[in-house]
Amino acid sequence: MKNYFSIKDIDSIENWVNEAIELKKNPLANKTLGTDKTIGLLFFNPSLRTRLSTQKAATNLGMNVIVMNFTGEGWSLEYDDGAVMDQGTSEHVKEAAQVVSQYCDVLAIRAFAKLKNREDDYNEKVLQSFIKYATIPVINMESATGHPLQALTDAITIIEHKKKNKPKVVLSWAPHPKALPQAVANSFVEMMQRMEADFVITHPVGYELASEITKGVSIDYNQKNAFKDADFIYVKNWSSYEDYGKVSEDKSWKITEEKMKQTNNAKFMHCLPVRRNVVVDDAVLDKENSIVIEQANNRTYAAQLVLKKILESK
Numbered sequence: 001m002k003n004y005f006s007i008k009d010i011d012s013i014e015n016w017v018n019e020a021i022e023l024k025k026n027p028l029a030n031k032t033l034g035t036d037k038t039i040g041l042l043f044f045n046p047s048l049r050t051r052l053s054t055q056k057a058a059t060n061l062g063m064n065v066i067v068m069n070f071t072g073e074g075w076s077l078e079y080d081d082g083a084v085m086d087q088g089t090s091e092h093v094k095e096a097a098q099v100v101s102q103y104c105d106v107l108a109i110r111a112f113a114k115l116k117n118r119e120d121d122y123n124e125k126v127l128q129s130f131i132k133y134a135t136i137p138v139i140n141m142e143s144a145t146g147h148p149l150q151a152l153t154d155a156i157t158i159i160e161h162k163k164k165n166k167p168k169v170v171l172s173w174a175p176h177p178k179a180l181p182q183a184v185a186n187s188f189v190e191m192m193q194r195m196e197a198d199f200v201i202t203h204p205v206g207y208e209l210a211s212e213i214t215k216g217v218s219i220d221y222n223q224k225n226a227f228k229d230a231d232f233i234y235v236k237n238w239s240s241y242e243d244y245g246k247v248s249e250d251k252s253w254k255i256t257e258e259k260m261k262q263t264n265n266a267k268f269m270h271c272l273p274v275r276r277n278v279v280v281d282d283a284v285l286d287k288e289n290s291i292v293i294e295q296a297n298n299r300t301y302a303a304q305l306v307l308k309k310i311l312e313s314k
């Protein structure tokens, strides 16, 4: 495997999830695979889980890790070919990606959607530029439109917790005061389409995800109805795709204990970080059915599996 850009890079979800679960049982089984290899983690946005779990995954494989917070520390990068760089940008991605490729064996990048221009975000300018000019494999640690490490984690977590072959999985929008990208929701939808699941998305009118991503998926604008008999409730806020970047704080969509009672004793999932009592009530997050901490733990094994596959194919 060259790059891990989206879940399309996974040939078999079933095999990958099973392999990740095996890695979890014995995380140090391949502790020399990455000896004398270096991964560079470049962050254009904040992180807790992605940064630490990817670093831990690399360490479990014996790799060296270099981390750089680009915003504030790195030169401001230019992505447009032929740009006359007499304004804010100091270095072109063409040089930056090639230079980093000399210091590292694998590169992982986080670069969120800017939510200003939908075309720019959905063209994945930052990640695709690095993929174009880097001479080493590139891993997506959440780009403008996708978070494939999170989606692999979510698949592992659902497989570990499901009690029936085809569980009902509901992706529910919830309110948030800030404009958040659609990346996590997009990758989760793509993952659910490849898994055995009775999958439903529920969100307010106007918060539809890109139709090419949700094609064929059941959408219910009535959250209460969607929650009925659900085995998993996966919660995430995203800003509008249609009215690009528009925020809604509609409190009637907050996840409450009352709403969870409509479900089939569903497990509660969220990629974190989560705003307590805005997105979801304490009463839901603090209940035993909330598996968000286990979900975050699985980030390590998702990242470790991706790294293992890249190192094995080098």
Ligand code: CP
Pocket: 046, 047, 048, 049, 050, 051, 142, 150, 271, 272, 273
């Ligand atoms: N879920 C997730 O990606 O968490 P961080 O933003 O903390 O990395």
